Amino acid sequence: MKTKNKNGTAIERIWHFFASVRLSVVLLLTLAATSIIGTVIPQNADPAAYERKFGQPVYTVLESLNMFDMYHSWWFRLLLCVLIVNIIVCSIQRLKSTWRIIFPKTPAYQPERFRKSAGRVQWQAAGASAEALKKMFEPYMRKHFRNIKVENPPENQGIMIFGEKGRWTRLGVYAVHFSVLLLMLGGLIGSIFGFEGYVNIPAGETRQAFSLKNSNQTQKFGFAIRCDDFNVSHYPSGRPKEYRSDIAIIDNGKVAVTHKLRVNAPLTYKGITIFQSSYGKTPSGSFNVVFTDNEDGTRITKKAAIGETVDLPEGSGELIIRDYSNSFSLRGHNMGPSFLGMLKPESGQPRPLLLPVNHPSFDKMRGGQYQISVKDVEFIQYTGLQIARDPGVPVVYTGFIIMIAGCYVTFFMFHRKICIELQPEDNGARILVAGISQRNRTGTKNAVKRLAQKLDRMARQTGKIS
Amino acid sequence: MPNSAILISVITFIYGLALVFYIGCWIFKKELPGKLGTWTLIAAAAGNAAGFVLRWIESHQMGYGYVPLSNIYESLIFFALCVAGIYLFVEFKYKVRTIGVFASLFSFLAVAYASLPSVESNIEPLIPALQSNWLIAHVITCFIGYAAFAIACGISLLYLIKSAENNPASGVTDRIPDLDSLDDLTHQMITFGFLFLSIGIITGAIWANQAWGRYWGWDPKETWSLITWLIYATLLHARLMRGWTGKRIAILCCIGFAAVLFTYFGVNLLPGLHSYQ
Numbered sequence A: 001m002k003t004k005n006k007n008g009t010a011i012e013r014i015w016h017f018f019a020s021v022r023l024s025v026v027l028l029l030t031l032a033a034t035s036i037i038g039t040v041i042p043q044n045a046d047p048a049a050y051e052r053k054f055g056q057p058v059y060t061v062l063e064s065l066n067m068f069d070m071y072h073s074w075w076f077r078l079l080l081c082v083l084i085v086n087i088i089v090c091s092i093q094r095l096k097s098t099w100r101i102i103f104p105k106t107p108a109y110q111p112e113r114f115r116k117s118a119g120r121v122q123w124q125a126a127g128a129s130a131e132a133l134k135k136m137f138e139p140y141m142r143k144h145f146r147n148i149k150v151e152n153p154p155e156n157q158g159i160m161i162f163g164e165k166g167r168w169t170r171l172g173v174y175a176v177h178f179s180v181l182l183l184m185l186g187g188l189i190g191s192i193f194g195f196e197g198y199v200n201i202p203a204g205e206t207r208q209a210f211s212l213k214n215s216n217q218t219q220k221f222g223f224a225i226r227c228d229d230f231n232v233s234h235y236p237s238g239r240p241k242e243y244r245s246d247i248a249i250i251d252n253g254k255v256a257v258t259h260k261l262r263v264n265a266p267l268t269y270k271g272i273t274i275f276q277s278s279y280g281k282t283p284s285g286s287f288n289v290v291f292t293d294n295e296d297g298t299r300i301t302k303k304a305a306i307g308e309t310v311d312l313p314e315g316s317g318e319l320i321i322r323d324y325s326n327s328f329s330l331r332g333h334n335m336g337p338s339f340l341g342m343l344k345p346e347s348g349q350p351r352p353l354l355l356p357v358n359h360p361s362f363d364k365m366r367g368g369q370y371q372i373s374v375k376d377v378e379f380i381q382y383t384g385l386q387i388a389r390d391p392g393v394p395v396v397y398t399g400f401i402i403m404i405a406g407c408y409v410t411f412f413m414f415h416r417k418i419c420i421e422l423q424p425e426d427n428g429a430r431i432l433v434a435g436i437s438q439r440n441r442t443g444t445k446n447a448v449k450r451l452a453q454k455l456d457r458m459a460r461q462t463g464k465i466s
Numbered sequence B: 001m002p003n004s005a006i007l008i009s010v011i012t013f014i015y016g017l018a019l020v021f022y023i024g025c026w027i028f029k030k031e032l033p034g035k036l037g038t039w040t041l042i043a044a045a046a047g048n049a050a051g052f053v054l055r056w057i058e059s060h061q062m063g064y065g066y067v068p069l070s071n072i073y074e075s076l077i078f079f080a081l082c083v084a085g086i087y088l089f090v091e092f093k094y095k096v097r098t099i100g101v102f103a104s105l106f107s108f109l110a111v112a113y114a115s116l117p118s119v120e121s122n123i124e125p126l127i128p129a130l131q132s133n134w135l136i137a138h139v140i141t142c143f144i145g146y147a148a149f150a151i152a153c154g155i156s157l158l159y160l161i162k163s164a165e166n167n168p169a170s171g172v173t174d175r176i177p178d179l180d181s182l183d184d185l186t187h188q189m190i191t192f193g194f195l196f197l198s199i200g201i202i203t204g205a206i207w208a209n210q211a212w213g214r215y216w217g218w219d220p221k222e223t224w225s226l227i228t229w230l231i232y233a234t235l236l237h238a239r240l241m242r243g244w245t246g247k248r249i250a251i252l253c254c255i256g257f258a259a260v261l262f263t264y265f266g267v268n269l270l271p272g273l274h275s276y277q
């Protein structure tokens, strides 16, 4: 990247900074080291919990460094960006110099390099002329190698046959680096256009929207999901074996798909993937609220349901049943399934009310005229579904495939050039088999040895025939 | 205790015996203990494989029927088998027995640890999230990678021992191959391990995407496997820079294996989604 203006050297210096493998070593180690932080400090937990754990001053410092969501922090993203620039610049730089090596117009073979190469094999073949051997070896070479070149070196009467294999494998490493870029790109697409959320659907009910993860917003599917049935099967030991929801996707008022949703077998509809993730119980329909007079013990029972308002006895106010929790935690004690209500007396302040299903006398300690409890609650099972949309996944999966293929090519295949030299001798010929390669010297030596054995066998046969 | 677990505790002793023979071969520089070491290790690996298959059969007999790679006990058994198998291949190909000391040591430690009473060895059915073919592919490839890294670490230790020797006359390091061969062998093991670790992380990501709807969630287990992967990627690149010679590579290789061990065991001390691996 030569620029002719006066900033040329500065740009060149920046270019070279990003083109260095030294930088990538530093970056990869820095990424490894900083990634440890997020495994030691649990991420995305409740700020209050952090404050309790670390104390106010330390908490403030850590928070300002985004330590509680570090994988999404500006500095971690900056490291990734520098890595991307590093890979791109480095690859361009390398390709500029190796392109002509990888795709030459005419491949060059230097006889001296073969004659001095490590692992070369030489032997005498009695009774076969160099010319006869050439006639036999050349087709063999043409079949198994590419870019065959046959030469008569000027310095002697010999014949040299050159060939090569696996030139393209030099591109493997670029494939690996490209795959890293694809993974990052896929991640970026997912973080911009994707979402994650969850929804609980009681058997028999339909939902149009779900709650987004890490926020209290909801989002519409654009269609509806109905849970027709939900089943859990257990092993004899009581462990869950399978949970399964029979769901129906309702689009434009019609059932578009029905599916048996199981763990590890999600359903994708219009780009939104629906996963079986959990299950639980939720109250169905109405139940009874019991008001027990604290003085004479008389009971009045009234029907109620979530979201409804119940009049207090003798018109003394009203009770709104607002919510239900499967395991309400009160100062660290699990109260089990509980309803949450709001008590609005005729006079005085409204106050929240907790009605644990399994502890009917809990409300006694509130005092007041009535002790309130719930009974006859019927539960139905709901299925817990996870909802995700990630348009980056195809890009990431493509990156996965390219990475595996690229690593395989880079590590286990290699470019090698092979040379066979035939020297006429009094009673036959002298054969030299040699190979050179940039990467895998051991592999080349083995390949040369195998080729020499093969050629030797062929030479012996002509020796016998002629 | 299932029969397979009894078999595995017997195998522990055979691995221990192989270790003794390999040490004997190194110290006394005789062929016989070396040959005994090889055959004992082959016997141990065969028994180890039989234990694995037996456990598989037992899980079917109990009506659960799963590939036994679902908890720390089963993964240790498989890890020991991978180490022994890969090492025996290297020994067969390169005729070096000194590495056998480390290979039989790692296999021995793995099964010995698995046989501790504190490690649950009962056959338990799989919870739904673990019922996935991607998970099987994930565990197998990860552990082949880990095993290759274990052997690379053993070779690197030999490298460090050999290069630290300042009195070659003592003959302690006679049996260790020359430094260049060790360096080359380490590199081969690392490329092999890196490929398998990459496939392991990728299959794990695909599994996570199927089970939870995200292929990457930065949970500690995932993050530590990425850290391990980054360390070995660093190593591969450091080799390409002049100035990073065999010794520094050998040290990086040991650090990489420490990261493997932490990914394997240490992460259980941290909070996360993965139940064991």
Ligand code: HEM
Residues within 6 Å of the ligand: A018, A019, A020, A021, A022, A024, A083, A086, A087, A090, A091, A094, A173, A176, A177, A180, A407, A410, B233, B236, B237, B240
């Ligand atoms: C996560 C990121 C990366 C991965 C997984 C990765 C992977 C690899 C692999 C597997 C090799 C082959 C090593 C060998 O032959 O033994 C390689 C080589 C190489 N990498 Fe990377 N790499 C990454 C980042 C980078 C970066 C940021 C640079 C930027 C300078 C870089 C520069 C190189 C170079 C120059 C080579 C040697 C190519 C050759 O032999 O011609 N790599 N990389």
